[in-house]
Amino acid sequence: MTNEEQPTTNNILSATGLSKSFGGLRAVNEAKIYVKKGTITGLIGPNGAGKTTLFNLLSNFIRPDKGEVIFDGEPIHHLQPYQIALQGCVRTFQVARALSRLTVLENMLLATQKQTGENFIQLWFQRGQVRQEERENKERAMEILESVGLAAKAQDYAGALSGGQRKLLEMARALMTRPKLILLDEPAAGVNPTLIGQICEHIMNWNKQGISFLIIEHNMDVIMSLCNHVWVLAEGTNLADGTPEEIQTNPEVLEAYLGE
Ligand SMILES: Nc1ncnc2c1ncn2[C@@H]1O[C@H](COP(=O)(O)OP(=O)(O)O)[C@@H](O)[C@H]1O
Ligand SMILES: [Mg+2]
Numbered sequence: 001m002t003n004e005e006q007p008t009t010n011n012i013l014s015a016t017g018l019s020k021s022f023g024g025l026r027a028v029n030e031a032k033i034y035v036k037k038g039t040i041t042g043l044i045g046p047n048g049a050g051k052t053t054l055f056n057l058l059s060n061f062i063r064p065d066k067g068e069v070i071f072d073g074e075p076i077h078h079l080q081p082y083q084i085a086l087q088g089c090v091r092t093f094q095v096a097r098a099l100s101r102l103t104v105l106e107n108m109l110l111a112t113q114k115q116t117g118e119n120f121i122q123l124w125f126q127r128g129q130v131r132q133e134e135r136e137n138k139e140r141a142m143e144i145l146e147s148v149g150l151a152a153k154a155q156d157y158a159g160a161l162s163g164g165q166r167k168l169l170e171m172a173r174a175l176m177t178r179p180k181l182i183l184l185d186e187p188a189a190g191v192n193p194t195l196i197g198q199i200c201e202h203i204m205n206w207n208k209q210g211i212s213f214l215i216i217e218h219n220m221d222v223i224m225s226l227c228n229h230v231w232v233l234a235e236g237t238n239l240a241d242g243t244p245e246e247i248q249t250n251p252e253v254l255e256a257y258l259g260e
């Protein structure tokens with residue numbers, strides 16, 4: 001029993017029929033998910049349900065065996081992950097991927113890929129423009145770091161940050177490319193309660209500024225307080241979807257979690 005959202009132009013993301021096997025294991029099996037524009041949508045399910053794999057399929061870090069992904073009205077399943085990010089769909093990782101031997105600021109600047117400076121000829125002829133772009137990126141990076149309370153750490157190595165701060169840095173870095181949708185894989189995992197509260201507030205603020213979110217999270221308080229709509233995955237397939245209240249009282253969902 002689901003009251004799934006139908007694929008409409010109101011969706012920033014619509015994925016249907018997604019499947020991926022690893023050897024004999026069907027990690028994701030004919031799964032679908034819709035994220036309405038402007039919402040914070042949750043994706044939950046027991047450990048090993050296929051949630052991270054589904055993220056990998058949505059962002060094409062892993063190529064699906066089959067399925068279709070529409071982002072902001074355009075098919076994206078044939079694009080490279082960096083191209084998908086440039087279209088406005090960025091993701092973070094369950095284990096934060098900050099480069100520990102770069103500074104916090106350098107990590108932020110790495111996110112701005114489509115720089116003129118990457119092409120040598122352009123670099124030669126357009127030095128003024130490159131410098132201007134670098135200045136703007138740096139300003140934007142510092143503004144975002146300021147907003148998440150990491151500005152004072154800009155020159156520190158990312159490796160010196162706490163686990164929670166590294167999660168914040170990942171989210172801050174995702175914002176550099178002015179995304180329309182951010183996919184967060186367990187933003188609260190391994191983070192202390194105070195910082196979890198701050199992370200939730202940042203997510204709500206960014207959402208008010210127009211960014212949609214799809215969030216995998218085990219912390220049900222986070223899911224319940226943030227999400228407009230929740231999808232449940234179990235053993236690679238859709239189990240249910242609905243409002244947080246509907247999901248919380250769904251007997252099938254409760255049963256799926258009992259074996260954990
Ligand atoms: N690269 C991989 N190779 C082989 N098996 C994998 C790979 N990634 C995930 N799996 C398996 O697929 C299943 C789903 O994993 P995952 O998507 O990480 O689940 P979740 O994020 O919901 O905990 C698990 O059984 C996991 O062991
Ligand atoms: Mg996972």
